[in-house]
Amino acid sequence: MEDNDRVTALEVLDPGHERPGYWGRFRTRILKNAAFELARRREVARVSVAAVLSGWSRSLIPVAAAAALIASIMIANEARQQAEPAPRLVLEDMLGGALGASSFQAALGAGVQPNTAAFMTFVEEDNR
Amino acid sequence: MRQRSDAELVTQARCGDREAFGELVKRYQRAAYSVALSVTGKHQDAEDAAQESFMVALQRLDDCRNADRFAGWLLAIVRNRSRNLIRRENLRSGDEIPASASSSGPGPDRMADISALRGRLKEALSTLTEVQREIVLLHDLEGWKHDEISERIGIPSGTVRSHLHFARKALRARLAGWKDHT
Numbered sequence: 001m002e003d004n005d006r007v008t009a010l011e012v013l014d015p016g017h018e019r020p021g022y023w024g025r026f027r028t029r030i031l032k033n034a035a036f037e038l039a040r041r042r043e044v045a046r047v048s049v050a051a052v053l054s055g056w057s058r059s060l061i062p063v064a065a066a067a068a069l070i071a072s073i074m075i076a077n078e079a080r081q082q083a084e085p086a087p088r089l090v091l092e093d094m095l096g097g098a099l100g101a102s103s104f105q106a107a108l109g110a111g112v113q114p115n116t117a118a119f120m121t122f123v124e125e126d127n128r
Numbered sequence: 129m130r131q132r133s134d135a136e137l138v139t140q141a142r143c144g145d146r147e148a149f150g151e152l153v154k155r156y157q158r159a160a161y162s163v164a165l166s167v168t169g170k171h172q173d174a175e176d177a178a179q180e181s182f183m184v185a186l187q188r189l190d191d192c193r194n195a196d197r198f199a200g201w202l203l204a205i206v207r208n209r210s211r212n213l214i215r216r217e218n219l220r221s222g223d224e225i226p227a228s229a230s231s232s233g234p235g236p237d238r239m240a241d242i243s244a245l246r247g248r249l250k251e252a253l254s255t256l257t258e259v260q261r262e263i264v265l266l267h268d269l270e271g272w273k274h275d276e277i278s279e280r281i282g283i284p285s286g287t288v289r290s291h292l293h294f295a296r297k298a299l300r301a302r303l304a305g306w307k308d309h310t
Binding site for chain 1: 144145
């Protein structure tokens with residue numbers, strides 16, 4: 001008997017060889033018997049997912065609440081600052097205040113027209 | 129459609145996916161039966177052991193640490209269940225593969241031939257060691273390659289080839305002349 005003949009011969013040991021649908025019925029029987037265990041596993045998986053979410057929520061909810069509180073305080077502060085704008089300080093005002101524009105006019109005396117020469121004189125005297 | 133790996137199917141079956149477990153059964157039911165038959169030598173016992181093994185595998189699926197090696201893990205369960213079955217039961221009589229109930233099956237003469245051949249094969253297989261029977265059935269009946277058998281039953285590929293060689297030689301000697309008789 002050659003190898004190929006024997007391989008063919010071994011097929012008679014396959015219960016599906018003479019009985020069409022044998023393996024389909026074999027699988028169906030196993031799945032029928034496995035139904036309870038599969039259902040139990042689905043339930044365990046479902047409960048596990050819920051437990052994980054619940055576990056997360058226990059730590060996440062306080063953190064989220066604190067973050068929301070901080071964010072709301074920051075937004076409120078920002079809004080208050082926008083409602084009361086800071087007084088604008090113009091450069092000319094600052095320069096004018098520093099030089100004391102009124103003292104220049106006072107030094108010239110009333111009725112004197114300010115001109116370049118008078119201003120230079122005032123500055124030189126002020127520096128001394 | 130891409131064929132899902134054993135690992136994917138095992139992961140899904142762990143969560144109770146009926147379709148995934150059904151695919152694992154479909155993929156390995158013949159191999160499980162062959163291994164069980166190689167141990168018990170009887171159809172009914174092999175069928176029972178293979179079916180029970182799938183149930184045990186499902187119940188212990190979380191113990192299958194390397195899901196990629198599900199086949200080897202399953203076949204180890206089948207082997208153990210089959211040995212336990214032999215040990216604990218008085219083997220039933222009348223265990224031959226029952227004749228086909230199908231009216232479209234082979235006729236009486238053909239059935240007689242098949243029955244005779246089956247008897248000779250079982251007798252020949254019984255002279256082999258358990259591992260030789262398992263390898264020759266997985267290779268010649270299920271069509272598994274040397275490397276697949278090696279990986280799944282956990283012995284070196286060279287040893288698989290060696291067992292297969294001696295198993296075939298023994299079968300050839302036992303079945304010599306069978307064709308001449310039929």
